[in-house]
Structures are given as structure tokens and as C-alpha cells.
Amino acid sequence: AADRAIEIAPDHHAGFTLRGRIRIEEDRVDEGLADLRQGVDLAGTEMSARLELAYSLWKLGRNNEAAGEYEKVLRYNPDSPSALNNLGAIYGQQGRLLDAIPLFRHLLELSDDADAAHNLANCYFYSDRMDEALAAYQRVLEIDPENTYAPHGLAETYEKLGDETMAKESFEKAVTAYDRYLAAAGADSLMLGLRAVCAAKLGRERESIANIQEAVGLAPNSGDILFNAAQVYALAGRRDEALTNIRLAIQAGYPRQEFERDLAFVDYRNDPEFRSVLETAAVP
Numbered sequence: 001a002a003d004r005a006i007e008i009a010p011d012h013h014a015g016f017t018l019r020g021r022i023r024i025e026e027d028r029v030d031e032g033l034a035d036l037r038q039g040v041d042l043a044g045t046e047m048s049a050r051l052e053l054a055y056s057l058w059k060l061g062r063n064n065e066a067a068g069e070y071e072k073v074l075r076y077n078p079d080s081p082s083a084l085n086n087l088g089a090i091y092g093q094q095g096r097l098l099d100a101i102p103l104f105r106h107l108l109e110l111s112d113d114a115d116a117a118h119n120l121a122n123c124y125f126y127s128d129r130m131d132e133a134l135a136a137y138q139r140v141l142e143i144d145p146e147n148t149y150a151p152h153g154l155a156e157t158y159e160k161l162g163d164e165t166m167a168k169e170s171f172e173k174a175v176t177a178y179d180r181y182l183a184a185a186g187a188d189s190l191m192l193g194l195r196a197v198c199a200a201k202l203g204r205e206r207e208s209i210a211n212i213q214e215a216v217g218l219a220p221n222s223g224d225i226l227f228n229a230a231q232v233y234a235l236a237g238r239r240d241e242a243l244t245n246i247r248l249a250i251q252a253g254y255p256r257q258e259f260e261r262d263l264a265f266v267d268y269r270n271d272p273e274f275r276s277v278l279e280t281a282a283v284p
Contacts, residue, residue: 001018002015002018002019002022003015003019005018006019011042012042013038013039013040013042013043013046013048013049014039015039016035016036016038016039016042016049017035017036017039017043017048017049017052019032019035020032020033020034020035020036020037020038020039020052020053020056021036021052021056023035024036024056024060029060032056033053033056033057036049036052036053036056037053039052039053040053045076047073047076047077047080047083050069050072050073051070051073051080051082051083053069054066054069054070054073054083054086055082055086057069058086058090063090063093063094066086066090067087067090067091067094070083070086070087070090071087074087078106079106079110081107081110081111081113084103084104084106084107084116085103085104085107085113085115085116085119087100087103088100088101088103088104088107088116088119088123089119091103092119092122092123092126097123097126097127098127100119100123101120101123101124101127104116104117104119104120104123105120108120108139112143113143114140114143114144114147117136117137117139117140117143118136118137118140118147118149118150118153120136121133121136121137121139121140121150121153121157122153124136125153125156125157125160130157130160130161131161133153133157134154134157134158134161137150137153137154137157138154140153141154146177146180147177148177148178148180148181148191149177149194151170151171151173151174151176151177152170152171152174152177152178152194152197152198154166154170154173154174155167155170155171155173155174155198155201156263158170159201159263160263167201168202171198171201171202172202174194174195174198175195175198175199175202178191178192178194178195178198179195182195187214187218188218189215189216189218189219189222189225190215190219190224190225192211192212192214192215192218193211193212193215193222193224193225193228193229194228195211196208196209196211196212196215196228196229196232197228197231197232197235197264199211200231200232200235200236200264201235205235205236208232208235208236209232209236211232212225212228212229212232212233215228215229216229221252222252223249223250223252223253223254224254226245226248226249226252226254227245227249227254227258227259229241229245229248229249230242230243230245230246230249230259230264230265231262231264231265233245234264234265234267234268235264242265242268243273243274243277246259246265246274246277246278246281247277247281250277250278250281251281256278256281259274259278260278
């Protein structure tokens with residue numbers, strides 16, 4: 001169908017953009033990107049083709065190229081919601097939090113976007129701007145009261161601020177939110193891993209261990225899940241298993257610095273073996 005569209009309208013971008021997406025789905029990446037770039041050339045200042053190219057590059061892990069394409073979109077359309085949100089997410093992945101924050105703030109000025117509010121909250125959290133993170137997580141729940149992730153973010157923020165009562169209340173709400181998601185969607189490694197951490201923070205060791213073991217079984221090579229496993233075992237006082245999972249998470253590509261900042265590892269910070277694992281764990 002895409003080939004036929006190109007035959008009918010060889011000077012229009014739509015057929016090339018569609019065929020490019022199909023070829024990438026078929027793992028014909030070079031051909032797919034060539035089609036997407038042809039679509040961009042034909043589209044001129046109409047940005048839909050460039051947005052497709054940017055998104056495909058991002059999903060392929062080619063973040064620098066994707067960022068460049070999203071930046072071009074914003075030169076033509078500075079209010080593009082998908083460009084603002086996705087470029088902000090890429091900047092966040094690259095650690096460029098100060099570049100990401102204005103994009104999410106601008107998007108929130110344009111509309112009540114729960115994803116943008118959540119991304120903004122995360123940027124504030126990882127920039128250690130906890131009061132602003134708290135306000136942003138609360139805004140997520142104002143926009144989307146059933147949001148799955150925001151209660152967990154609130155809980156971690158209250159914990160960082162030293163408000164144990166509100167942290168406990170929010171961790172309980174986070175468990176409920178993850179249970180609601182899991183009941184609807186079935187077993188999900190990401191949700192199980194996050195639920196495990198919240199249960200561990202509440203002292204519910206047996207269920208947190210069961211959750212994390214199931215999550216690791218579903219995604220044994222995920223850096224995110226292995227990080228959660230390290231958190232759960234550290235909170236349970238199971239030092240050897242915590243250190244093993246710290247090493248595995250780093251080897252899977254999880255950022256070393258997150259182990260330094262996460263409160264689950266506060267009692268490990270002066271532990272020589274913990275320091276050795278952080279310094280020596282090899283990344284493939």
C-alpha cells in the first residue's frame with residue numbers, strides 16, 4: 001500500500017513516511033530511515049514527517065540524532081506538544097535536566113498535560129529541587145487523579161524532604177495504584193519492580209521479595225529491574241544479594257550515580273565493598 005501511494009503521488013511525503021515506518025518495523029533500518037528522510041525532504045516546512053523521523057531515531061536509541069530533528073521541529077513550530085515532550089525526555093535521559101525543564105514548563109503553559117507534568121517533576125527530583133518536584137507531582141494528580149506513577153514520585157519526594165508520615169501515606173497509595181494497573185494489564189516487570197520497592201519501603205518484606213523475584217524472572221537483563229532488586233534487597237538487609245544486583249544493574253547499563261543518591265543505599269555509602277562494586281563493575 002505504501003509503494004502504491006508513492007506511485008500515485010511521488011512528490012508527496014506521506015507514502016515515504018509510511019514505508020519508512022514499515023521498513024523499520026521489519027528491521028530494515030537503513031532503508032526505513034532513508035525513506036523517512038525522503039519524506040522530510042518532500043514535506044518541507046510541514047513537520048509531521050520530521051516528527052516521524054525524530055521518533056524513529058529516538059526509539060532506535062540514536063538520541064543525539066533524534067534531538068537534532070526535534071530541535072528543528074521546534075524552530076518551525078515552538079508549540080509542538082510531541083516535540084516538546086519527547087525532546088525534554090531525551091534531554092532528561094542525557095542528564096541535561098536544565099535543558100529539559102523549560103520544555104516541559106512551556107508545554108504545561110499550553111495545556112494540562114499529565115505526561116509533561118510528570119516529566120517535569122522527575123527533572124526537579126533528579127535536580128534535587130524537592131519543593132518544586134512536590135508541586136509538580138501534585139499537579140500530575142490534579143490533571144490525572146488516577147495516574148499510576150505520581151504517588152510513587154510523591155512518596156520518594158516526601159522521603160527526601162524528611163516527612164515520614166506523608167511518605168508512608170504516599171507509598172501506600174503507590175502500591176494501590178500499581179495493583180490497579182496490574183489487575184487490568186496482567187504481569188508487567190516494570191510495575192512489579194516499582195511495586196516491590198514501595199512495599200519494601202513500607203516494611204512489607206515478604207511481598208516485596210515476591211514481587212521483585214517475579215519482575216526479574218520476566219526481565220532478567222533489565223537495568224531498571226535489577227536496580228529495583230538492589231533497592232529491595234538493601235531495604236530488607238540482605239547485603240550480599242543487594243551487592244550482587246548492584247553489580248548486575250551497572251553491567252546492564254544502569255547509571256552508577258543513582259546508587260549514590262538513592263536512599264535505599266544510605267547505610268552502604270561507607271561500605272568498602274559497595275564502593276568497590278560501584279567503581280569496578282564493568283559495563284559491556
